[in-house]
Amino acid sequence: MKDIILNSLAKAYSYEDYRTRLQNLLTVGKTSGDEQSADLVHYSELNETRMNRLDKTIKITSETSQALEALNTEYIWLVLSEGWCGDAAQILPIINKMAQISDKVELKIAFRDENPELMNLYLTNGGKAIPKMIILEKNALEVVADWGPRPTDARNLILDYKAKHGVVDETAKTDLQMWYLHDKGVSTQKEIVALLK
Numbered sequence: 001m002k003d004i005i006l007n008s009l010a011k012a013y014s015y016e017d018y019r020t021r022l023q024n025l026l027t028v029g030k031t032s033g034d035e036q037s038a039d040l041v042h043y044s045e046l047n048e049t050r051m052n053r054l055d056k057t058i059k060i061t062s063e064t065s066q067a068l069e070a071l072n073t074e075y076i077w078l079v080l081s082e083g084w085c086g087d088a089a090q091i092l093p094i095i096n097k098m099a100q101i102s103d104k105v106e107l108k109i110a111f112r113d114e115n116p117e118l119m120n121l122y123l124t125n126g127g128k129a130i131p132k133m134i135i136l137e138k139n140a141l142e143v144v145a146d147w148g149p150r151p152t153d154a155r156n157l158i159l160d161y162k163a164k165h166g167v168v169d170e171t172a173k174t175d176l177q178m179w180y181l182h183d184k185g186v187s188t189q190k191e192i193v194a195l196l197k
Contacts, residue, residue: 001121002141005078005134008118012078012108015096022048022083032083034113040084047089054093054185060101064189068102071196074138075105079148080112080119081131086173087150088131094185095133098192106138122146135195145195151187154179 013021022044025031031044077099081088092109099107112119112130122132129149137144150158157179161172 001143004117004121005136005141005143008110008115009076009078009108011114012110015092015099015107015109018081018092018109019051025083032111032113043086044083047083047086050086050089051093054090055096058093058097058185060094060097061186061189064098064193065101067193067196068098068105071102071104073104075144075196076136076138076141077105077107078134078136079107079109079131080115080122080134081109082112085130086177087148087154090177090180091131091148091150091188094188095131095192098189122148124149133192135192147192147195150176151183151191153183153187 022032026041026044026048029041030036031040033040077095079088079092079095081092096107099105110118112128112132118134119128119130119132122134123129124132132146132148134146135144136142149155154176158168158172158176161175162168165172
């Protein structure tokens with residue numbers, strides 16, 4: 001497993017470089033990942049706007065800041081993502097702001113489809129759901145925890161909708177985006193901090 005992690009880290013990006021790569025793909029009408037379609041490019045364009053807004057507006061709570069400033073172990077937060085993923089667009093700006101608070105945290109982002117071996121180690125109910133965050137103790141490169149693809153309440157919202165309607169359609173996706181808007185990143189912060197204790 002350590003070899004798989006090392007391989008993925010070697011291909012991973014900083015947050016800024018990840019954003020730049022997605023922007024460059026969009027300028028030629030593409031998105032990240034193996035699958036290309038007009039819909040996925042459209043979602044990537046929406047996510048670009050969403051992430052730009054969140055980079056400016058997301059606030060880290062004082063509780064989260066205190067917990068991150070008190071860390072005495074160095075971590076790498078390795079996140080599997082793709083540009084078309086709506087959950088990733090909502091969550092990565094939060095994770096990035098959290099990582100900026102502590103000099104004990106290094107954020108690296110790897111593209112899911114470029115890292116199938118790593119993704120296959122962290123499936124969600126057998127699926128390649130993203131974003132998936134793998135928290136590594138930096139020196140030993142040992143996995144401390146993993147998290148994702150979305151906070152518990154957001155996951156339950158989608159599971160309940162699917163149980164009731166049989167599908168995850170545009171209405172469900174809109175409901176999910178509204179949940180993220182009202183939550184303001186607080187649930188993501190709380191759940192990640194809990195994994196570090």
